[in-house]
Amino acid sequence: MDVTGHTSFGGHGDPPQGPQKAASIRDVAAAAGVSYQTVSRVINGHPNVKEETRKRVDAAIQTLGFRRNATAFALASGVTRSVTVITSNTVLYGYAATLQGLEEASRAAGYALGVRVVTPEDDLDRTIAAAADTGGGVVVIGFDAIGAAALDRVPAHVPCAALVEAPRPGRTPSRPAVWADDREAARAATEHLLSLGHETVHYVAIPASTGTRRLAPRAEGWRQALEAAGVTPPPTSGKGWDAQAGYEAGKKLARNKDVTAILCGNDDLALGVLRALHHAGRRVPEDVSVIGFDDAPHSAFVTPSLTTVRMDFHGLGRAAFGLLRAQLDTDQQESAPVPAEPTLILRESSGPRDA
Amino acid sequence: MDVTGHTSFGGHGDPPQGPQKAASIRDVAAAAGVSYQTVSRVINGHPNVKEETRKRVDAAIQTLGFRRNATAFALASGVTRSVTVITSNTVLYGYAATLQGLEEASRAAGYALGVRVVTPEDDLDRTIAAAADTGGGVVVIGFDAIGAAALDRVPAHVPCAALVEAPRPGRTPSRPAVWADDREAARAATEHLLSLGHETVHYVAIPASTGTRRLAPRAEGWRQALEAAGVTPPPTSGKGWDAQAGYEAGKKLARNKDVTAILCGNDDLALGVLRALHHAGRRVPEDVSVIGFDDAPHSAFVTPSLTTVRMDFHGLGRAAFGLLRAQLDTDQQESAPVPAEPTLILRESSGPRDA
DNA sequence: GCGAGGATTGTGAGCGGTCACAACGTGGGC
DNA sequence: GCCCACGTTGTGACCGCTCACAATCCTCGC
Structure with missing residues (x-):
């Protein structure tokens, strides 16, 4: 059923006053009775400008509505910001x-x-x-x-x-x-699932950023945790970033009764997996635990709410x-802020094996 | 439980070669043995340049790796794009x-x-x-x-x-x-709920874009549909854009047994409402129908999947x-593409009254 | 009362392109 | 053989601002 909506376009505003070219520093200079360089000094806050002159220039700037042309500034100064x-x-x-x-x-x-x-x-x-x-x-x-x-x-x-x-x-x-540190976060998430009694953890991957044989960090952390527990990592699945890809992967995993814990490369995938499990009649977290990655805003509000790794x-x-x-800006001193560490957020989608 | 992750910073790449200022139009001119204006003609595809000259200039552009300085172009031409x-x-x-x-x-x-x-x-x-x-x-x-x-x-x-x-x-x-046409879309969504047998429809609003007394379009469409059906619109709720706001509003609505159909200003609100209904033990869509707005990517994958109005x-x-x-670009002829009309997407979260 | 030195201001040049116009060739028509 | 139009190229000025430097003014110390 379609909503009979339509989309419309507003009319153009009339341009009444002429082109009214923007004022330049020479216009301001003329209005204030000084040289353009003095205007430049004022707008750049140069110290050596007489107070009275500065006021006159500022007044002219006000009345003319002057704004320094960013393009010209960039060209002349080489500074772009x-x-x-x-x-x-x-x-x-x-x-x-x-x-x-x-x-x-x-x-x-x-x-x-x-x-x-x-x-x-x-x-x-x-x-x-x-x-x-x-x-x-x-x-x-x-x-x-x-x-x-x-x-x-x-x-x-x-x-x-x-x-x-x-x-x-x-x-x-x-x-x-x-x-x-995605690797460490994935390892911790996997260990958490193992500690809940799951014998293995399946992984639904996000696409890799490299073509190399090296595993992506999240996959690597998952693998490490399993191997440390003496478990052979099962094959991974996943062919995309979105919930649809998660759904496809989830459909296959749902058929396998050995699957009781699934780690997903992101929350969208996890959402698709959740949906597939639901369609297959497998309960979360009673039958299968699911953990996502990223902590997207809606992950706390789906049902079951999603256990996930919060990323900053x-x-x-x-x-x-x-x-x-x-x-x-080499003489800029402030050091870059350090992001928060990834954190496992426990919610409803994960729980003990055979709860 | 915290993942013991950490975040690290890569080292700076060494800047081996000198500053190596970018080549200008005059550098190219010198290399090609022509005037800067000829170079300008070549890069702008001006017709009246001898084929042989053009080739020479193109070659110089290649070897020098010349790219026209966007800032200077903007300043001189007044064109910004x-x-x-x-x-x-x-x-x-x-x-x-x-x-x-x-x-x-x-x-x-x-x-x-x-x-x-x-x-x-x-x-x-x-x-x-x-x-x-x-x-x-x-x-x-x-x-x-x-x-x-x-x-x-x-x-x-x-x-x-x-x-x-x-x-x-x-x-x-x-x-x-x-x-x-949000108003029409909201009206259609509301009518749909009424046609399913619901005696009234409650509305969880997104914040208004105006301070005027006039209702926001989505609220207005909802109101019109109710009034056309001879129903007095119940008070609206909603104090934000996100799922949390929807959850707050949903908690109150869930307590009211007269509430059997809820229209939400967007899908995030709807998600929160869904969650609140779930917590209150009210089933969707058996006890309450919920319709969202926008058709966010995850709305099809939550359970129950969300009936919503798809917006282009x-x-x-x-x-x-x-x-x-x-x-x-006044001599640009292509007219702006016309967006698709809002469309009601029926999914699991809406259904007949007392299904 | 005079020169040094700092405060204040103005001038010239240039950032890297564009525009306008002038200055060269060429060729064709008479 | 001359003139003019046209194709091709080069020169000057300028976009709006910054830089470097020079010029002016003032004030202070001796």
């Missing part, structure tokens, strides 16, 4: 929260924030060049394969910081980067900005 | 999806996209001025009170388009705007960009 975030996604919770942290930090520091999404179809180099052309710095969200590829292609001369899944040994040129994406974003700023 | 989105939020589904649509459209058109978040603490005028200072256009997401206030303060000379909850009659200067935020974002572009 802008950051462009390169990411493959802006909607998934982890990305959106990271972006939020980046935005807050950059706003607080007076930086302009730009966003450019990279897709597999895009020419990475073109996209990166476009981002670098703003003159400012670049922050790459390298949580996935596209992001990681983008990071590798940022030219050496472009100021850049990165958010990555894990430190990347041997990568050159290496860039300042932030990451959370927000803090990660702020830290990444700090790392970039350190390159852009 | 950039959009700044002003919004109060980037994470909530409706906002994030709108932002995504805006990003895609601007990327496709070769525009740079900036984002500035406005908060109640911010000086709106400063924030807007900062956005306008980029020289490009501004898109305001005016779904809420802060966004709507920001829209009203955009100076008349700044190119601007808006996304609003509903057309705002009598607003001057009015700006080109897009909106969806993505299309709305694209359309808003089109409206802005029409102002910025």
Whole structure:
């Protein structure tokens, strides 16, 4: 059934007054009866300006509604104070929260924030060049394969910081980067499930950020915990980031009665798994325990509420900005804030075996 | 229980080669043995350049790795090709999806996209001025009170388009705007519930975007549907956008046995309501039907899956960009794409009264 | 009362592009 | 063979601001 809605467009506002070009520092200078350089001094807070002159200039600025032209400033001074975030996604919770942290930090520091999404179809180099052309710095969200590829292609001369899944040994040129200890968090989550009496833990993975044979951190932590307990890790599943992918993986796992505990690479996957288990008639947590990753806002409100690993994406974003700023603004002293550690949040979706 | 994780920082990459200033148009000119103006002609595809000269210049561009300085171009030409989105939020589904649509459209058109978040603490005028200072256009997401206030303060000379909850009659200067027919959608959703046999429908509202006495569109549609059916609208509840707010509202509604159908201002609220009903032992949809708004990605995967009104935020974002572009690039012909109409998506959370 | 030195102000140049226009060739029409 | 139009290229000024430096003013100490 369709709602018979429609979408409409508002009319254009009439532009009554003429083009009314913005006032320049020379206009202000003329109005105040000083040279343009004095105006420049005033707007930059230079100390050696006579109080009375400053007042006159300020008054002229007020009446003319002068605002310094950002473009001209950037060109003449070489200072840009802008950051462009390169990411493959802006909607998934982890990305959106990271972006939020980046935005807050950059706003607080007076930086302009730009966003450019990279897709597999895009020419990475073109996209990166476009981002670098703003003159400012670049922050790459390298949580996935596209992001990681983008990071590798940022030219050496472009100021850049990165958010990555894990430190990347041997990568050159290496860039300042932030990451959370996903491996340790996954290990702790897995150990928690084992401690509840589950004989093994199945893992539904998020897509890897690298093409290498090395396991992604979350998978690696899961594997380590199992092996430490003398359990052979079962095959992993998962072919995407979203709940649909989780549902597909969950359908298969639900058929296997040996599956009593499932760790998921993120909360969306976990949601899909929960749904598949429900369809298969397997109760959570009585029959199967499920743990997610990220602690998305809605995870506390689904039923059963989702046990998950809370990630400080927000803090990660702020830290990444700090790392970039350190390159852009070298006499900037504030060190980048350190993100909170991943934390296992216990809720209803996990419980003892055969509860 | 805490995961003993930690967060670490990567080392700085060594900057081996010198500053290596980017090549300018004059560097290219010298290398190719022509004047800077000829180089300018080549990079702008001017017709009257001898083929052989063009090749020589192109070669010099290649070897020097020249890229036209975007700042200088903007200053000299007055053309900016950039959009700044002003919004109060980037994470909530409706906002994030709108932002995504805006990003895609601007990327496709070769525009740079900036984002500035406005908060109640911010000086709106400063924030807007900062956005306008980029020289490009501004898109305001005016779904809420802060966004709507920001829209009203955009100076008349700044190119601007808006996304609003509903057309705002009598607003001057009015700006080109897009909106969806929320009122009609809410009416249809409410009628659907009534048609299922529910004697009344309760409404959990999202915060209003205006301070006026006029009801928000979703609330208005709900009210109209009830009145058309001869039902006096019960008091509304809701004090926020998120699931927690929905949970609070839901707790109260759950105590009232007359409540058998609840319409929610968005899916997050609905999730909270669902949770509260569950805690109160009221089954959905057997005892109570719940309908959300927006069709967030996870709404199809919660249990019970959520009946909701799908909104084309993505299309709305694209359309808003089109409206802005029409102002910025006047000889641009492509008309803005028209967003899809809101659609009621029937799922498990709604059903006949006393099923 | 005079020079040194700091405070205050103004001038020139340049950031890296664009625009306007002038200055060269060429060729065709008479 | 001359003139003019056109294709091709170069020069100057400028976008709005910053830098470097020079010029002016004032004040103080001796």
